[in-house]
Structures are given as structure tokens and as C-alpha cells.
Amino acid sequence: MALKRKSKQFKWHRKHLLGLRELSVEEITYILDTAKGFEQISTRSVKKAPPLRGKVVVNLFFEDSTRTRNSFALAANRLSADIIEFTKKTSSVSKGETLLDTARNLEAMGIDIVVIRHGAGGSPKFLSRNINACVVNAGDGFCEHPTQGLLDVYTIRKIKGTLEGLKIAIVGDIAHSRVARSDMWAMTKLGAEVIFVGPPTLMPPQVDRLPVKVSYCLDEVIEKVDVINMLRIQFERLGGNPFPSIREYSHYFGLTVERMKRAKPDILVMHPGPINRGLEMESEVADGRNSVILEQVTNGLAVRMAVLFLVNQAAAQGD
């Protein structure tokens, strides 16, 4: 309870949410607590609250996304903001209007919050240095996906009560995963032990310097962990051939019904979606009793409402 009191006294001051690496335990906890308050709005018959009334949020998405984009749009709507959708699929090196020009043009129209997804790591930070609006990172390259990390720890905390002392496996293409990185920062800050699991060819450089353990063997890890987060194999990001075949990958790293038999009975099965059914996870597991995949989606909405609310509040306070 001491923690809760501390979190009440705490004052949020960031007008941008760029990543979880830079956040303190208190800041992460404060977002989660704030999200908890927003959860009930979605269960009311009138699913709307006024805090962002008159504010404009732009969804600036340079990569394909359905659920994150919709989740942010819905979160903004529930807080009564106006939302502009700006979707532009482009390679970062293609000619045309620069990211900065795009953002400055939107700003000239009077937007308040930019929710950005971009293929280049660091783009949200770059933007935050150059425009006045609030910047919320909705995924940048393979750097961070902070709201995903937050909704993951939110989901775990909600079910398990705390992350302190939990063992959490994150399985798959760690090298190219922003989810793995944001999860790692949030989970370890909140006291969990994180194990990255995958073939050595899908581990990032100098992974040994990260605050995690590394395993190449899911079979060794499956029995020990309280939570398992199965990453999506993102074929568009894989360079070269980091594994010989999908069949072989699934054999060693797929979450099968067989493997689940050796897991703790109360293990939480997570996935950031969308699932490649039968590849990283068998359908029976995805839809099974340990799966919290849809809770993640529901909680994502509350977390994103909290983030939009907090950055807007910080901006209003002129910090």
C-alpha cells in the first residue's frame, strides 16, 4: 500500500511518451493506476468522457497497423478528442515529403497530440525535438512500442497482482521486436525476471548487456515461467534467412499443446497480435484457458486512454 500512496503523490510531467526505457518505476505505475480508472468508461452504456474535448489527435501511421491504430482512435474518441487518420505507407528512404515536414504541416493545422508509428527507430524522439505537439510512440522500428509494453504489464498485474518475482519468457524474433524491448524495460523495472527465448540468429547484438536472461531452448524454459509472451514472426522484418524453415522454427519455438502440458497450470499466455496461427502458437493454445490475448486488447484501450490523458495534461500544465 506504501507504493500506492507514493503513486498518488507522484506528479506526471511528460508531454511525450517515447519509450519505457526512460520511465521510472513510479511513472510506469502511475500510468497503470491511471488506466485502471479509465477501464470502467468502456463498460458504461455511454462510453465517453470529456477530458480531451476540443483536442485533436492525429494517428500518423507510416506502417501497416490495424489494432494499434484503431485502439488509439477509440481511446481518443472515448476521451472526446477529434481524431485525424494519416496513413502513409512508405519506405523511410523514399523521396517525398519528409517526416518533419509532414508533422509540421499537421501542427500548422492545430493538432495537439501526434500518435506516430514509423519504421525508423527514434522517429518519435526526433519528432518530439522538432514540434510542439505531444508525441506518443505507437511503435518505432524495432526500438519500442511503449503502449504495448504497458498493456502487457497492466494485464499481468491485473491477473497476478504484481510483477515482482515473476518469471516471464518472451519468445521469438527478439532482434527485430520493439515489443520485446518495451516489455523488457517495463517488466524488469517492475521486478520481474525476463528470459528472451529464440534462436541465436534472432537475438540482437550484445544481448548479454541487457537486463535479461537468454535461452535458446523453449523446452527448458516452459516449465519455469509464470508468463509467456509469444512474439509474432514478422516476415517483412527478417533479413536473410535467420532460420532454415518455418517448420523447423515452429518445432523448436512454437507454443504447442504438447509444450503447454509441461507449463505451470496458471501460466499466462500472451501475444501482441496478430497471431500466425500454427506458427508461433497452435490455435488450441491461442484460444485456450491460459490465453489472455483478448484481455490484452481490451486493456490496451484503457492504457492508451491513460497515456493520451496524461500527456495532454502535462502539456496543459506547460511542462
Add this chain to the structure above:
Amino acid sequence: MSSELLIKNGRVIDPANGVDKKCDVLIVDEKIAEVGEKTQDPRLKTQDCKVIDVAGKLVVPGLIDIHVHFREPGDEEEETIASGSTAAVAAGFTSVVCMPNTNPVIENETDVEYIHRKGRQTRKTHVYTMGAITKGLQGVELAEMGFMADAGAVGFTDDGRGVQDPAVMLRALKYAAMFDVVVAQHCQDNSFAGNGVMNAGYYSTILGLPGIDPLAEEAMLWRDIQLIKKIRPGRIRYHAQHISTAGSVELIRAAKRDSLPITCEVTPHHLLFTEECCAEYDTNYKVNPPLRGDKDVEALKQAIAEGLIDALVTDHAPHLQSEKELEFLAAPFGIASLECALGLYVKALIEPGVLDWPGLISLMTEKPAKIIGVDKGTLGVGKQADVTIINPDAEYEIDVNTFRSKSRNCPYHGWKVKGKVEKTIVGGEIRFEA
């Protein structure tokens, strides 16, 4: 009419001739006429002679930078030979070597002559160029090395990228040996480098940026050393450009121990920065080869102290502000550092005691001159009078807004450095005065 210039009372440092003493330098008709304690040239008494007293200053051979990008032809909005050599002469350089990765690529004698002509017209520094090893820098067909050598190209390189195919590189080394011109390599194996934008390591991992493994450099350097061994003996000369890793230093050390005809160069940024500088996604730190780790910086300094490094270069790579104002992934590689180079070397090498002044000047004059095979870099009597006068103690603040270069992509902005160029004399003519 002969013209005379007497530079009095300076500390004359001429490493090629083992000179480091307080004395005078007399220049007559564009050439060094005398270097001595009391210059007694009889002509002094009979003719008008301009005298400069430089007590407390260093008088050194004109500095030579064998690795610059002046972007002409093709990207004149970033730099031109005129703006680049104006910047160079203000920084104490009397000779520069342009890289051929322009648009179009410098790959035939007409291109080489174009660079030379623009250099002569500007009348600032001597402007040399290297030619491409392969046509269009594509790494497939050899460019016309012979014609380019005859036109005065001082080396060949596909700088900006390495020659990937080992058979093509072997052919290039063998063929270039006919002309006694150095073949320089930007060592980077693309299969390891991939689409990397910074060093592969802890920082690339947490920043979520694709990395360039040190192996990319080392694998190609190792391969080229095997090629050189294969074709010895001959007039072959190989030069490894801007080496950046501890592993490369090891390879150079072993190759020199084996007396292979290999030289190498180091840039200031690989001595002053590490990969950690990229942590805020500041694209002014995006450079190729990328900034590496602490151990690499230490290894490069150690190599310089041991005499394993043959030249200090800037790899001056100017870019427009608008190009650098992009996401880290999309911004171009390069740092514009020509105009503050000397101060950077003082900070990186003299202040920590890695080199003394004669050691530093040697790596900026006689040794690079040897690599490109030009009769420069000394104050020997009868040599062309390229002389730089330096105030070693004057401290100044680097301010990109004062740059004569067209570009401002310089992470050293605001740094305080020592070692100010006071005068630059090219062919006996004072071309720059502070």
C-alpha cells in the same frame, strides 16, 4: 621578378628532414630556399623581401588531407571544390584528395582533369583526386585506371563502399600495380553490414537501429591482405581507409610485421566519439564506418602511438541540413570536420599525450604525401613552398556558422580546441591569413 618571403623565429617542424628547432624559413620563387638559424641568402639584401615574424608559432609543411568529399560534380549544393578548398586552406591544408564518389563518378581522365581544373581555378589548395576502382562504383568492371593515372589521379578507391567481389579486387590490385598508384579501400563487407546505420552492439540494440558489425570492416581488410600476399612482389600499394575497429588494428599490425605494402588512415571522429553518441538519434553522429566502442578508440590511439597508422584524414563529408534533419535511419552518413581538423587532432592526440607535435605533423604531411606518391609534405630546400603556420596554444571555439564549407553537419559545434591556423602558404603565396 622574384618574390621572397622570410618566415622568422618560428619553431620549424619538418619531420621528413628531422627538423624541430627555432629557425627561419626563406621562400624564394615559390620554393623553399633555405631553412636555418640565421638565414643568410644573399638575395635577401638586394631584393624586396616580405618578412613575417612568427615567434612562438609552429612552422610546418603544408597539411595534407588525403580523404575529403567536395561533392562536385553533382551535389554542389552541399559543397563545391571552391567552397571545400577555401575551407581547407583556412584549416591549414595545402593539399587535399577528393574522393571519386560524386555524381557522375570520377572514372575517366576527363573527370580527373575536371577536378584538377576546378582546383586550379579556385587557387586555394592543391586539389587532387582519386579515381574509381570500378565503373560507377559498381564493383564489377574496372574503371580506366591507366588513363586516370596518366591524368594525375593519385589513387583509386570505390570509397563509400568496398569492392565486394574478391576476384574483382584481386584484378584491380594487379592492374593498378602497372601504374604505381595506390589502391585504397573502404573496407566494408556488405553481407555483414547489411542495411546498418550505426555500430552493431548494445546501443544499436536498445536504440532499435540496424547495426554494422565490426566484422564487416575486418573481414574485408583480412581478405585484402590475403590478396596482397598472393600478388607480391610488385609495385602494388594498398591503403585501408578510415579504419575504425580494434580488430582492424590487429590486422594492420600483423600485415606491417610481415612488411606488406599496406598503409592506413584514421579520422578524428573515430578517436573522439563512441557509439554512445548516437543515443539521442542525432544524425550528426551518423557516419560510415560507424562510431565504435571505447576499446576500439583506445586501440586506434595505441596504434597511432606505435606508429602503425600512416595518415590522419578528415573524411570531410558535407551534407545539407535538410538531409540530416531526417530519421536516423534515413539520413546520409558523414561528418563535416575539415575546418576544425587540426584542433580535433590536438584534442584527441596531443592533449592526452599520444603524440607530440612532430609526430602529429608527420601524420598530416610527409606520410600522407608518400601514400599518394606526391613530392610534398616537407620543407626540404628546393621543394614547393607549401607551409602552414600554427599557433599551438591559441584556444578557440568551433562555430559551424563561421565555416567556409557549405555544410554544417558538424557535431563539434561549440567545442573549445587548441591549435589555430594563422597562415597557410601554398606555392609561396599566402592563401590564408587568420
